[in-house]
Amino acid sequence: FFAISGVVFSLLPNPCRSTLSAIWKMSVTPMLEAGPCAPPTPSPAPSPAPFLTTSEPLSDEKPKGPHVVQVGGLDEAVLADEKENFQLPLTQHRTGTFLTTSFHNLTAMVGAGVLGLPAAFVFLGWAGGTIVMILSLSVSWYSFSLLVKLHEAPPEKEGGAPRRLNRYHELTTWVYGRRKGLWVILPFQVSYCYCLGVTYMVTGGTCLHAVYTRNAADPSSTHLYQWILVFAAVELGLSQLPSLSSLGWVSFAGAFTATTYCVIAVVLSLLYPAKNPSYSIPSTSVTDSIFGVFQSFTTICFAYGGHNTALEIQATLPGTEKPGGQSTVPRMMKSVHLTFVITLICYFMVSFTGYWAFGNAVTDNVLNSFSRPGWIISLADVLVVVHVLAGYQVYSFALYDMIEQVLLKRGVRVTRLVRALYRVLYVCSSAFLAMLLPFFGDLMGLVGAIGTTPTTFVLPSVLWLQVRRPSVRSLEFWVNVVIAVSLTCVGIMGCIASTRSIVLHASTYTVFS
Numbered sequence: 001f002f003a004i005s006g007v008v009f010s011l012l013p014n015p016c017r018s019t020l021s022a023i024w025k026m027s028v029t030p031m032l033e034a035g036p037c038a039p040p041t042p043s044p045a046p047s048p049a050p051f052l053t054t055s056e057p058l059s060d061e062k063p064k065g066p067h068v069v070q071v072g073g074l075d076e077a078v079l080a081d082e083k084e085n086f087q088l089p090l091t092q093h094r095t096g097t098f099l100t101t102s103f104h105n106l107t108a109m110v111g112a113g114v115l116g117l118p119a120a121f122v123f124l125g126w127a128g129g130t131i132v133m134i135l136s137l138s139v140s141w142y143s144f145s146l147l148v149k150l151h152e153a154p155p156e157k158e159g160g161a162p163r164r165l166n167r168y169h170e171l172t173t174w175v176y177g178r179r180k181g182l183w184v185i186l187p188f189q190v191s192y193c194y195c196l197g198v199t200y201m202v203t204g205g206t207c208l209h210a211v212y213t214r215n216a217a218d219p220s221s222t223h224l225y226q227w228i229l230v231f232a233a234v235e236l237g238l239s240q241l242p243s244l245s246s247l248g249w250v251s252f253a254g255a256f257t258a259t260t261y262c263v264i265a266v267v268l269s270l271l272y273p274a275k276n277p278s279y280s281i282p283s284t285s286v287t288d289s290i291f292g293v294f295q296s297f298t299t300i301c302f303a304y305g306g307h308n309t310a311l312e313i314q315a316t317l318p319g320t321e322k323p324g325g326q327s328t329v330p331r332m333m334k335s336v337h338l339t340f341v342i343t344l345i346c347y348f349m350v351s352f353t354g355y356w357a358f359g360n361a362v363t364d365n366v367l368n369s370f371s372r373p374g375w376i377i378s379l380a381d382v383l384v385v386v387h388v389l390a391g392y393q394v395y396s397f398a399l400y401d402m403i404e405q406v407l408l409k410r411g412v413r414v415t416r417l418v419r420a421l422y423r424v425l426y427v428c429s430s431a432f433l434a435m436l437l438p439f440f441g442d443l444m445g446l447v448g449a450i451g452t453t454p455t456t457f458v459l460p461s462v463l464w465l466q467v468r469r470p471s472v473r474s475l476e477f478w479v480n481v482v483i484a485v486s487l488t489c490v491g492i493m494g495c496i497a498s499t500r501s502i503v504l505h506a507s508t509y510t511v512f513s
Contacts, residue, residue, distance in 0.1 A: 087408065090401045091166055093245040096316030098331055100248040104313045105339040107254035107390045108306035110346055112203055113299070114262060115384075117347060118354025118362045120299040123292035125281060126355075132300050133351060139483055140304035141340045143460035147171075147310045148332045150463060152319075162327070166315035167401065168308065168455070175466050185459065189308055190402070192451030193395040194430065195443075196305075200388040201434035204231035207381040207388075214378055225435040225512055231385070232431035235392055239423040244397045245316045247390075254390025257383040261367075262346040264380045268370050269353035277359030291497050298494035301487070302448050303347065306339070307456040312398045396426065439509045445498035453491030458484045 085091035121129035150171055152162035165171040168189055173181030205228030212227070213219035241247050284292070319328035354366040363369045367380055403422055404414050412418065437443065461480035470476040 085166065087414065088401050088404055089243045089397055090312050090315050092243040094316060094318040095245045096248075096313075096318070098335055100245065100251065101313050101317060101332060101335040102338050103248060103251035103255045104244070104309070104316075104394055105306055105335055106258065106342060107251045107387070108309050108313070108394050109304060109339055109343050110255070110258040110262070110387075111303065111305065111391065112384050112388060113303045114258075114347055114350050115265060115365045115367055116299055117303060117351040118358070118366045119364050120296040121351065121355040122360045122362065123281060123289065123296045126279065129296070129300070129351065129355070132297060133348060136301045136304060137340070137344055137347070139457060139487065140307075141336075143457055143483065144307055144310055144336055144340070145333065146460040146464045147307060148314060148336055149329055150460075150467060151311055151314050151332070152327060152329060164315065164319060164328070165311060167398070168311050169402075171311060171463065172459070175463055185455065188451045188454050190399065191447060192305075192308055192455065193399050195447040195451070196395050197392050197430045198433045198437075200392040201228055201231060201235075201430055202438055204228070204385045204388045204392075205434065205438075207385045211378045211381050214374055224438050228431060228434050228438075231389070232427055232434075234389060235427050235431075236424060238389065238393050239396065239400075239427050240420055241393070242419075243316075244312065244394075247393055247397065250390045250393060254387045254394070257386040257390075259342060259346060261380045261383040261387070262350050264376060264383070265366050266349045266353045268376065269350075269357035269366070272370055272372065273357035274359070274361060274369075277357065277361060279355075279359045282360055291500055294493040294497035295501070297490055298445070298449060298497060301457075301490050302452045302494065304343070305448070305452050305456060307460065308451075309394060309398050312401070313394075399426070436511050437509075438512075439505070442498070442502050442505055442509075445501060446495060449491050449494030449498055453487060453494070457487035458491075 117133075120132075124132060147168075151165055153165055153174060154162060163174075165174055169182055169185050172185045175181060176184055205224055208227040208230060209222065209224050212222060216222075238247075238250060241250070281289070282292070314328055314332045317328040317331055319326060350366065354362055354369070358366075358369050361369075367377055370377055400423060403426070404419075407414055407418065407422075461484045465477065465480050468476075470480075
């Protein structure tokens with residue numbers, strides 16, 4: 001990804017390169033050097049809450065917890081500073097509820113990739129595909145639960161309120177310290193959230209283009225990049241919503257449409273199956289078979305990607321930021337369980353019925369396996385567009401929040417005009433990249449393998465072991481070790497398979513197609 005970005009950067013005109021370099025120096029470099037959560041340097045940090053005035057370390061006698069961060073440093077300025085949190089998009093309005101968090105989680109979790117799950121059974125078969133589906137769901141559910149439980153750090157004083165770790169990078173900096181903690185998470189989370197937004201731009205534009213070409217008298221009268229512009233125009237409007245809490249109705253639409261197009265895929269598979277589908281493993285070369293298995297593993301495992309915004313969504317719930325507030329963990333866990341139950345139903349039903357209907361002839365998008373009825377397929381495409389419209393914003397709000405943290409650190413007052421300006425630039429940048437590289441879906445396979453593996457599977461288990469320090473002889477210790485090691489191997493498999501796919505398809509790629 002970084003190599004391709006470098007090539008694209010080198011091809012840009014000098015004014016564009018100079019502008020991008022200036023933006024990098026003003027935003028990304030300070031974020032990595034001082035952290036997006038570092039306090040503004042010109043003025044002293046505001047007084048912390050009464051229950052955080054001690055300078056005692058986070059852990060008591062035996063350090064059950066992470067890296068010790070003294071009050072007066074990072075904790076005082078960010079983790080305990082609700083004054084700053086009230087200025088940021090994620091925590092500005094803590095009006096989240098069980099329903100809104102469920103909508104956010106469903107929108108982030110149930111992606112358009114569910115339509116590609118039947119194709120993952122082609123090289124795994126019924127038994128292999130089912131086993132991988134069950135294991136992936138179980139591990140994803142478990143790792144998501146770990147992040148939810150790590151959202152609230154232990155209180156520093158007996159009887160004090162827990163600290164809320166509102167962002168993924170706040171959790172890692174609490175565990176590893178500021179500099180190391182930022183490098184552990186930011187490259188993966190930022191690249192994944194931004195690149196997923198670009199992929200959603202391509203997906204939304206592709207679906208709109210497909211609806212038009214399916215129903216227009218002259219299908220060749222428009223190009224894909226024009227529909228990406230239409231999609232981006234709608235995102236420009238949605239990006240002006242002030243906070244993640246105010247995105248609840250958008251996420252409701254995203255969650256509803258995601259489950260609806262899954263239902264459509266299931267019903268069409270049951271009504272219009274192929275005649276005598278074959279379920280045998282394709283007879284291909286050994287190399288193709290190996291990479292087919294690699295691709296199938298990663299397609300199923302990376303279908304669960306909502307962990308990148310888990311802590312950020314939980315931050316919208318009112319809780320322990322004030323003395324006497326209730327813990328957010330029980331409410332968020334209910335939302336997580338509901339999300340995964342719905343995800344289980346959608347993923348398994350689409351996978352089983354799609355593979356049953358077409359066998360090893362199923363396409364990468366099961367909806368493309370149907371030729372009729374055209375209006376239902378067009379409706380499903382429109383539903384996908386609505387879902388990715390909402391998903392784009394859920395993932396982007398984590399980055400909006402980081403940008404505003406950097407602006408506040410540099411003493412910039414984030415007015416409505418400033419907020420509108422940087423969000424317009426953000427949406428336009430992802431739209432430009434989507435139009436420039438409409439084959440970005442293939443590249444996203446590689447970015448997803450690099451970004452999803454640590455944030456979704458590896459880091460939750462590693463952080464849990466760092467914080468809880470279970471005995472080496474305990475089952476809890478070895479379960480987390482096995483998850484971290486085995487899913488790292490799956491991530492490596494995904495990188496290899498995605499790189500091979502890019503190499504094989506490189507000759508078909510055209511910019512601004």
